[in-house]
Amino acid sequence: MNPRIVVSAVCVFDDAGRLLTVRKRGTDKFMHPGGKPEPGETAAQAASRELEEEVGISVAPGDLVPFGRWLADAANEAATQIEATVFTAPTLINAPGSWTAHPSAEIAEIRWLDLSGELPDDLAPLLTDHVLPLLAAQADRRG
Template identity: 40%
Template sequence: MSLIQIVTAILLDAEQRVLVVRKHGSDTFIQPGGKREPGETSLQTLQRELFEELGVQLDVDSAQPVGVFEEDAVNEPGRRVQGEAFLVRVSGQPQVKAEIAELAWVPLQPPHGVTLAPLSARHQLPAAHAWLVKAGHTGT
């Protein structure tokens, strides 16, 4: 089984809802982000992907690593995805661009109200919540 390596963003709004996106041709929501281009660092990848997908500018200094997680890929049967996740802040209002069909702001903890990819639901969002609790940024 081949591994798809990606870098993803966990963006929160003032109500601690998380931004998720759905690509064209998929029913499942995922974290914004994507695959590295040759020579890119994780944050350079995230900066490029967030601009391409959502039209926002990454605040690089805000990036907090949450972890690296692996799960079955939702859009590529028979493959695994490994996502390096960062809690980040951005400038600008996220909007649908590039291969994105829809975006949604959902609760950080279940129920999310949309179908989330296992990488997000089982790993990235719980880890982000745990990071926020440990850092004292949430009362839940």
């Protein structure tokens, strides 16, 4: 059995409906902001902390909305799985503009992903195998 890493991640959307993705220093795959919980942290607390540390977006743990929990191949560690709890950040209602994100900590680059366009081939398996198909299915039901 492959080793497993527990992580929390957050889907953040801008006012154009684009999804925030990040690339960690020394890696080539884009993924959600997020990371491993510290001892005693809940999944939401870890997601909130990592979101602020990695991209400077502050969302209280209680304001994050549970989106799903999946097992996926780790993007940057061979023969390893992640057990990911994914949340969505609340939309910015009655606020001008969008979230302002900037790379911090171990993040080398951020990219806002247009979900209506062709998807790049440098996305993490959690995104391609689980999150993006669910987001597409939700959009189809709304559409």
